[in-house]
Amino acid sequence: MSLIDLEKSFQEKIDKEIKIEPKDWMPDAYRKTNIRQISQHAHSEIVGMLPEGNWISRAPSLKRKAILIAKVQDEAGHGLYLYSAAETLGISRDQMMNDLNSGKAKYSSIFNYPTLTWADMGAVGWLVDGAAILNQVMLCRTSYGPYARAMVRICKEESFHQRQGFETLLVLSKGTKEQREMCQDAINRWWWPSLMMFGPKDSESTNSDQSIKWKIKRKTNDELRQQFVNMIAEQIKLLGMTLPDPDLKWNEKRNQYDFGEINWEEFWNVVKGNGPCNKQRLAARNKAHDEGAWVRAAAIAYADKKKNKTTHKAA
Amino acid sequence: MSTMHFSKNINNVLHLADSALILAQRNSEWCAHGPILEQDIAITNITLDLIGQARNFYQYAASLINSTNQKNETEDTLAYLRTEREFLNLLICELPNVDWAHTVVRQFLFSSFQQQLFLALQENTDDAIQAIATKSIKETNYHVKWSAEWVIRLGDGTLESRERTLNAIEALWPYTGEFFTNEPTDMMDVSLLKKAWLDKITNVFLEASLSVPENIFMHSGGKKGVHTEHLGFILSEMQYLQRMYPGAQW
Numbered sequence: 001m002s003l004i005d006l007e008k009s010f011q012e013k014i015d016k017e018i019k020i021e022p023k024d025w026m027p028d029a030y031r032k033t034n035i036r037q038i039s040q041h042a043h044s045e046i047v048g049m050l051p052e053g054n055w056i057s058r059a060p061s062l063k064r065k066a067i068l069i070a071k072v073q074d075e076a077g078h079g080l081y082l083y084s085a086a087e088t089l090g091i092s093r094d095q096m097m098n099d100l101n102s103g104k105a106k107y108s109s110i111f112n113y114p115t116l117t118w119a120d121m122g123a124v125g126w127l128v129d130g131a132a133i134l135n136q137v138m139l140c141r142t143s144y145g146p147y148a149r150a151m152v153r154i155c156k157e158e159s160f161h162q163r164q165g166f167e168t169l170l171v172l173s174k175g176t177k178e179q180r181e182m183c184q185d186a187i188n189r190w191w192w193p194s195l196m197m198f199g200p201k202d203s204e205s206t207n208s209d210q211s212i213k214w215k216i217k218r219k220t221n222d223e224l225r226q227q228f229v230n231m232i233a234e235q236i237k238l239l240g241m242t243l244p245d246p247d248l249k250w251n252e253k254r255n256q257y258d259f260g261e262i263n264w265e266e267f268w269n270v271v272k273g274n275g276p277c278n279k280q281r282l283a284a285r286n287k288a289h290d291e292g293a294w295v296r297a298a299a300i301a302y303a304d305k306k307k308n309k310t311t312h313k314a315a
Numbered sequence: 316m317s318t319m320h321f322s323k324n325i326n327n328v329l330h331l332a333d334s335a336l337i338l339a340q341r342n343s344e345w346c347a348h349g350p351i352l353e354q355d356i357a358i359t360n361i362t363l364d365l366i367g368q369a370r371n372f373y374q375y376a377a378s379l380i381n382s383t384n385q386k387n388e389t390e391d392t393l394a395y396l397r398t399e400r401e402f403l404n405l406l407i408c409e410l411p412n413v414d415w416a417h418t419v420v421r422q423f424l425f426s427s428f429q430q431q432l433f434l435a436l437q438e439n440t441d442d443a444i445q446a447i448a449t450k451s452i453k454e455t456n457y458h459v460k461w462s463a464e465w466v467i468r469l470g471d472g473t474l475e476s477r478e479r480t481l482n483a484i485e486a487l488w489p490y491t492g493e494f495f496t497n498e499p500t501d502m503m504d505v506s507l508l509k510k511a512w513l514d515k516i517t518n519v520f521l522e523a524s525l526s527v528p529e530n531i532f533m534h535s536g537g538k539k540g541v542h543t544e545h546l547g548f549i550l551s552e553m554q555y556l557q558r559m560y561p562g563a564q565w
Binding site for chain 2: 046049050052053056057058059060061062063064065066069070072073076077079080083118171172175176178179284287288291292293294295296297298299301302305
């Protein structure tokens with residue numbers, strides 16, 4: 001088959017909602033886009049463990065401690081599924097780890113913000129996981145089979161995390177004056193960065209059109225962002241808190257919430273490495289990786305020895 | 316509140332709860348910082364099991380205290396509002412993680428002890444203790460298996476991993492004597508557990524070509540509330556929100 005025919009039958013499959021599987025022919029750009037997106041997603045899970053892991057030792061009750069640890073552990077699990085999905089496209093986990101540690105690969109910028117108080121554990125769960133879920137629900141139907149299947153498992157756990165985050169804030173919102181202030185402060189700090197999680201405006205986004213044609217993405221950044229605003233603007237009423245946006249208003253005509261302008265300068269600054277924690281996050285990942293090097297070497301050496309012993313025995 | 320007012324059987328339960336919680340607190344420092352993603356998940360599983368055990372023991376201790384003293388203790392008041400001198404955990408649980416070798420050697424020494432203890436407590440006359448021991452031993456068997464595999468892997472891995480494992484054993488062994496010296500905080504005659512424990516350790520060390528230390532000075536004090544300097548820091552971090560906002564619900 002000629003390249004043109006291959007591309008044509010590839011697009012036909014996508015149009016018919018047939019999943020693309022690892023051994024199927026696919027355009028190089030489709031492979032690369034998926035590798036980039038899935039590995040970035042995996043890195044986000046792994047780096048995302050850090051801001052929440054920051055509060056494990058200080059969680060205010062045994063129940064909260066157990067919930068938080070289980071949540072951070074879930075994220076490690078998500079990272080594993082996603083690295084495995086990316087590996088089906090011909091990149092190794094070592095390579096992906098190196099790209100993350102060297103700063104070459106990107107991860108979600110949201111994790112470059114600091115978690116300053118306990119209320120941040122609630123706000124991250126509710127807003128950050130809430131924003132992530134909208135993207136992830138869409139990705140359960142993405143065209144690359146291994147990615148879609150990983151997302152189905154991940155979504156189940158993520159929606160649980162979002163409810164836990166909301167419940168953490170709900171308890172604070174009904175608590176003492178200090179707790180209520182802590183709750184509002186966390187929402188104020190996490191709201192705008194959460195909106196930025198959907199990426200640049202459609203008019204500025206470089207990857208969107210082709211990704212939609214290939215059904216890697218099924219909704220645009222702006223569509224998902226609007227969906228998120230509509231959802232959170234309603235949920236916050238249950239907390240009796242406010243969102244830090246004076247322009248947030250229900251628009252009868254559009255049947256949507258209007259909202260204010262995102263500070264894109266801040267967004268690009270954090271993407272470029274100037275967020276409050278970019279350096280710390282990368283340093284923490286590198287430290288874990290470097291200090292683990294001797295452990296991984298020992299595990300490999302032992303496995304080799306054991307293999308040799310069995311071969312000798314067999315001989 | 317002071318442990319001095321607690322009766323012997325309550326301190327027995329608190330001792331078991333404290334050891335599980337303090338080791339969980341230490342192990343949880345690995346979460347998001349482990350050497351391999353799969354092992355980050357594994358050590359975190361153990362952490363969660365230990366927190367679960369601690370909660371079961373604290374809840375039981377609270378019910379004992381409340382039924383006799385008309386108090387309103389909970390798992391959280393017992394974990395978060397007792398002081399350095401009131402905690403009754405084994406010293407080995409509060410020692411710093413240092414590195415992966417120290418972490419897995421400690422887990423192996425401690426979990427192998429817990430395994431023998433829970434095995435014996437399954438026959439305890441107290442129904443609640445019996446039930447917690449029966450539930451916990453399934454988890455503990457896995458902790459022993461996982462940590463023994465790592466001791467063997469590191470002991471018989473590279474020169475560096477062997478060196479680190481030897482250092483860990485040298486540092487941690489002096490804290491194992493306390494497992495088997497009877498104190499009022501012990502629910503049973505713990506000296507009876509030593510033989511089976513030592514057999515298990517010896518077998519695994521043998522497989523890893525490591526020798527079992529002999530005639531080593533043993534530290535003690537944890538079961539009497541006399542700790543290392545590390546515990547104060549663990550508690551100040553762990554308890555800070557409860558201390559800073561007294562009476563708040565979380």
